[in-house]
Amino acid sequence: MSNLAYKRILLKLSGEVLMGEQGAGIDPHTVQRLASEINDLCRAGIELGLVIGGGNIIRGAEKASEALDRVTGDHMGMLATVINALAMQDALEHMGQQVRVMSALKINQVCEDYIRRRAVRHLEKGRVVIFAAGTGNPFFTTDSAASLRAIEIGADLLIKATKVNGVYSADPVKVADAVFYPELTYDEALDQRLNVMDTTALVLCRDHSIPLRVMNVFQTGAIMRLAQGEAIGSLIVSEK
Ligand code: UDP
Numbered sequence: 001m002s003n004l005a006y007k008r009i010l011l012k013l014s015g016e017v018l019m020g021e022q023g024a025g026i027d028p029h030t031v032q033r034l035a036s037e038i039n040d041l042c043r044a045g046i047e048l049g050l051v052i053g054g055g056n057i058i059r060g061a062e063k064a065s066e067a068l069d070r071v072t073g074d075h076m077g078m079l080a081t082v083i084n085a086l087a088m089q090d091a092l093e094h095m096g097q098q099v100r101v102m103s104a105l106k107i108n109q110v111c112e113d114y115i116r117r118r119a120v121r122h123l124e125k126g127r128v129v130i131f132a133a134g135t136g137n138p139f140f141t142t143d144s145a146a147s148l149r150a151i152e153i154g155a156d157l158l159i160k161a162t163k164v165n166g167v168y169s170a171d172p173v174k175v176a177d178a179v180f181y182p183e184l185t186y187d188e189a190l191d192q193r194l195n196v197m198d199t200t201a202l203v204l205c206r207d208h209s210i211p212l213r214v215m216n217v218f219q220t221g222a223i224m225r226l227a228q229g230e231a232i233g234s235l236i237v238s239e240k
Helices: 015-019 028-043 070-095 116-124 142-152 186-191 199-207 222-228
Strands: 008-013 047-052 099-103 127-134 157-162 183-185 213-217 234-237
Touching: 008 015, 008 028, 008 142, 008 213, 015 028, 015 070, 015 116, 028 047, 028 070, 028 222, 047 070, 047 142, 070 127, 070 183, 099 116, 099 222, 116 127, 116 142, 127 157, 142 157, 142 199, 183 186, 186 234, 213 222
Parallel strands: 008 047, 008 157, 047 127, 099 127, 157 213, 183 234
Antiparallel strands: 213 234
16 A cells, blocks of 8 residues: 555546447446456545546536526436446456546435435445436536545545546647646636636636546556556646
């Protein structure tokens, strides 16, 4: 345990990372690969909370139209995060890791209701806690849910695991000379409207001084090295 730089981490995975090379849905091999990295972290002694998005299945704002009301779309999006959480729970359990899915919406025949004190107890016992159904409210995102839960459980670090290496001045896929930022403040990210997380999520993290790492989840072993203190990806802090 001594080589760990953090005790409790909240890891946010976007729904898209679960779909692997597929255009949508859940790729079981990708879920297994991610579960294996998460399992390694827990075995090393990290107390781990997970928030998984639902973008691989449905995003409310994208589906909202005259035919589908936004709130209904967001309810569907939140349920999509529960589907992803169950897939990850299953993969982790097959590796022998204890897991609890806790939902912000009440569906307690499928998983536990989210109760903060109970979530913290699960973490103390070494169980992975997957926070499902976002914040439980429409018009929010799972980035905001990740910030909120990270603060509630007293995480030392929030990790946003994505498909890119960190924060850039522009989309590095589209802009060849996009500048990579190894370290920046939340205010810089907000002022420059950088594509890090939505405003609500950034402001929550800033006001509660929780550090955020944005990193590429497809670099094998990177999450573990980050947990051991290596400067991987971009670091966003309240004050430099
Ligand atoms: N959602 C919501 N409230 C929340 C979190 C999520 O209504 O607190 C809905 C919203 O429709 C969102 C969808 O769930 O588009 C999936 O979440 P998100 O888009 O954050 O997933 P990601 O992009 O991380 O895969």
